[in-house]
Amino acid sequence: MSGAIERPRAEPSADTQPYWDGLARGEILLQRCGECGKFRHYPRPMCDGCFSFAHGWVAASGEATVHSWTVTHHPFHPAFRPLLPYALVTVDLPEGVRVLAPLEGGDPADLRIGMRLRLGVDAATGLPVLRGAA
Amino acid sequence: MPGLRDVAAITGIGETSYRRGEAQGSSLSLTLQASLAAIADAGLYPRDIDGVIPIASGAVVAEDFITNFGIPDLRFSATTPMGGASPVAAIQCAAAAIAAGICRHVLLPIGRTGYSGARISTRVHQMPQFRVVGEFEMPMGGIAPAQLYAPMARRHMEMFGTTSRQLAEIAVTTRNHAILNGNAAMTKPISIEDHQDSRMISDPLRLLDCSLESDGGAAVVISAADAARDMRRPRVLVSGMAEGHPDSPSVITQRPELTRLGIAKAAPRAFAMAGVTHADIDVAEIYDCFTYIVLCQLEDLGFCAKGEGGAFVEGGALGLGGRLPVNTHGGLLSQAHMAGMNHIVELVRQLRGDGGAAQVAGAEIGVVTGYGDMGDGSIAIMRRG
Numbered sequence: 001m002s003g004a005i006e007r008p009r010a011e012p013s014a015d016t017q018p019y020w021d022g023l024a025r026g027e028i029l030l031q032r033c034g035e036c037g038k039f040r041h042y043p044r045p046m047c048d049g050c051f052s053f054a055h056g057w058v059a060a061s062g063e064a065t066v067h068s069w070t071v072t073h074h075p076f077h078p079a080f081r082p083l084l085p086y087a088l089v090t091v092d093l094p095e096g097v098r099v100l101a102p103l104e105g106g107d108p109a110d111l112r113i114g115m116r117l118r119l120g121v122d123a124a125t126g127l128p129v130l131r132g133a134a
Numbered sequence: 135m136p137g138l139r140d141v142a143a144i145t146g147i148g149e150t151s152y153r154r155g156e157a158q159g160s161s162l163s164l165t166l167q168a169s170l171a172a173i174a175d176a177g178l179y180p181r182d183i184d185g186v187i188p189i190a191s192g193a194v195v196a197e198d199f200i201t202n203f204g205i206p207d208l209r210f211s212a213t214t215p216m217g218g219a220s221p222v223a224a225i226q227c228a229a230a231a232i233a234a235g236i237c238r239h240v241l242l243p244i245g246r247t248g249y250s251g252a253r254i255s256t257r258v259h260q261m262p263q264f265r266v267v268g269e270f271e272m273p274m275g276g277i278a279p280a281q282l283y284a285p286m287a288r289r290h291m292e293m294f295g296t297t298s299r300q301l302a303e304i305a306v307t308t309r310n311h312a313i314l315n316g317n318a319a320m321t322k323p324i325s326i327e328d329h330q331d332s333r334m335i336s337d338p339l340r341l342l343d344c345s346l347e348s349d350g351g352a353a354v355v356i357s358a359a360d361a362a363r364d365m366r367r368p369r370v371l372v373s374g375m376a377e378g379h380p381d382s383p384s385v386i387t388q389r390p391e392l393t394r395l396g397i398a399k400a401a402p403r404a405f406a407m408a409g410v411t412h413a414d415i416d417v418a419e420i421y422d423c424f425t426y427i428v429l430c431q432l433e434d435l436g437f438c439a440k441g442e443g444g445a446f447v448e449g450g451a452l453g454l455g456g457r458l459p460v461n462t463h464g465g466l467l468s469q470a471h472m473a474g475m476n477h478i479v480e481l482v483r484q485l486r487g488d489g490g491a492a493q494v495a496g497a498e499i500g501v502v503t504g505y506g507d508m509g510d511g512s513i514a515i516m517r518r519g
Contacts, residue, residue: 008272016269042270042385068292068392070284071337076277085334088276090285090387100271100387108337113292127274 007079007125016043018057026121028128029057030095041097060099064091064130066115067098071108089130091117101128137407142229143362143369144516145239146176146355147479152470153349154319157250161193164245166202168351176355177366178239183355185210185231185240187224189473199241210237217263217506218421218466219377219396221475225514226375228356238358244475245351263507266384279423280344281336282386282508287426288338289392294441298338300448301425302329304460305342305467307452308422312464314454314492319348320468343425345466352475354482370485373499374408374515376400386508395427397503397511398434404501405436408515412437415515416497417484418458419477421505422465431503432458435513454494462492474504478514485518 012020019042022029031040033047034054046053069089075081087108090100099119103111122129148171150164159167165188173180180203188194188211196211210231214223221242228240267282276282290296306326312318324342332341362369378400382389405411412435420435422428429443437458438446452460463469463480470476481502483489489497497518504512 007275008268008277010269010273012269041388042266068285068289070281070288070339071334072275072281073334074278074280074336076281077275080275080277083275085337086275088271088274088281088285090392098387100274100276102274113289125274 005079008077015045019043022057022059023121023126028060028099028119028121030060030097031055032058039095039097041099058095060093060095060119062119063094064099064117064119066111066113066117067092068113069108069111087111089117091119091130093119099128101130104129104131106132136409138226138229138233138375139373139407139409140359140371140519141233142356143359143371144354144478144482145357145362145365145367145369146172146178147482148172148175148353149317149476149479150351152317152319154249154346157247158349161190161245161247161251162198164247164349164351165190165194165243165353168245168353169199169241169243172241172353172355175367176357178355181205183239183241184208185228185237187212187214187227187240187242189220189224189242189244189475194243194245210240215263216377216504216510216512218423218473219504219506219510219512221473221478222502222504222512222514223377225356225372225478226377226512229372229375232356232358238361240356241353242356242475243351243353244472246472247349248347248471249349263384271387280339283424283427284336284339286386286392286430290426290430291338293393294444296429296444298330298340299326300444301343301429302326303447303450304422304425304428304452305329307450308461308465308467310453311462311492312468314490315463315469316490318464318469319346320464339424339426345423346468346471348470350470350472352472352479354475354478368486369519370482370516371519372514373410373517374404374406375513376403376407377510377512380509383510384508389509393430393440395430395434395505395509395511397431397505397513400511400513401435404513404515410499410515414499415458415501417462417481417494417500418460419462419481419500419502420460421474421477421503422461422467423505425467427505428460431505435501435503454492459494462489462494477502481516485516
C-alpha cells in the first residue's frame, strides 16, 4: 500500500495481545469486566469500575456513531503520504466505548456528529476501519 | 493563609535568544545559559541554588546543575512530567518544597533544540505518556499532536459554532505581541486572511494554528517569600497554584467531554487559593501549542462559559488594551516553544512593569497556564508584592 515504508507498528503487551489477535481474525474485540460487566477500551489489566482483574473479550457489534473527526493533510509520517488527505473519525459504540479509525470511502465533508457509520476491520491493513452505514 | 498562597515568589527570570536556524548550542548548553541569566537576575550565585526541577524530556537532569554550578548541597530535586504543563506544575512543586522548609531557591530551567535537533512534532511518541496512543492510534496514522488534538477543536466547532476565523484572531494577536517583544522567532505581521490561506495541517487546524519548532532556553528562580523581600528585583508572589488532569488523561478518544481540559479542575482551586476573581486578572499568559487550546482554556479557566470562547476572542479582545491581554510575549505560536517556561518569564516581566512595548498598563495580578500530554493542565496566579 505504501511501498517499502512501514507504518508505525504496535508493540502489544500481555494485556493487549488478545485485541491484536482479534484484529488478525477480522474482529474488533472489546474488553468486558468479568465481575461488573463494564466495557473498557483500550485494553488494560483492571476494571476502573470495580477493580477486578477478571475479564472477557466481546466482538464489537459494528454499530458506530460519529463523535468527532479530523482530516489530515500534512505528511507527519512517510508511510501515510500516499493516503493524504485522510480522515480519522472518533466514533461512539453502543457498547459504551469509543474507537478511532480511518474513514474509507465517502466524503469527509459530509461527516456530522451523530452520523451512523459501520465499524469493521480493513483486510489490507488488519486495522479498524469505518465505512458508510448501509 | 490558604494552602501555598504567597509562600514563594519568582525572583529571577532568564532567556536565551529564540531562533529557528543554525544551532546555538545543545539542549544542556541552552539550559545552562538561561539558568545563569535567571540566577544573575535574582542577584544570586549559582551555588545558592538548593533545589532544581529540570523541565526536559530526559535531556537534562538535576545532577547536571551540581556538576556545572558546583552546588555544594542540592537539597531538593524533582520532575513534573506533564509535557507542556510541566513548567507551571513545577511552580506548585517548588512552592510546596519551600513551604516544607526543604530548600530556599529552586531553579526551573529548560533548553531545547526543537528546530535544529530532532523535530518536536514527530518525536512525542517517544514519551511514556504517549504509550497507549502509540500502540492503538499511531498505526492508523494518528501520529502528531496536531492530529490528536484536532478532534477536540472539531467537536467544539460542531457543538458551539466556533469558527476558524475565531482561531485566527488568536494567531494574529499573538504574532503582534511577538513583534513587540523583540526576542521572537517569528517577526512578520500576519492577518486573518493569511491564517485562512495557510495550508491545512489536520483539519480544522491550519499551519498558523500551530506552535513553533524552535531553539532556545528559559529559566526562572523561585525563592522563599521572606528571602525574596530583600533580593535584587521586585518580588512577584505566587498566590495561587494547582494542577489538574482530565478524565481519560492519556487518550483523548475515550475522554467523556472532548472539550474539557484538566485545567477546568485546577482553576477553581488556584483562584480560591489566591483569593482573587477573574475580574482581578490584568494579564494572562495562556499555553498555546495550538490556537484552539487557548480558546478552550479561556473557557475552562472561567473567563467565559463553555462554548463562548469563540465570541470571547473576537475583535482583538486578547490584544493590548483589549478585554484580556493574552500572551503578551508572542507565546509558543510566535515567540518560541519553550514548553511554556517563556509564559512564566513573561508574566513576571509584566508584573514587574518590564514588559516594554508590550507592557499591560498597571498590571498587578496575572495568570499563567500550562497544558500538555493530551490534556493535563497547570495554573499559577501571581501578583506584584
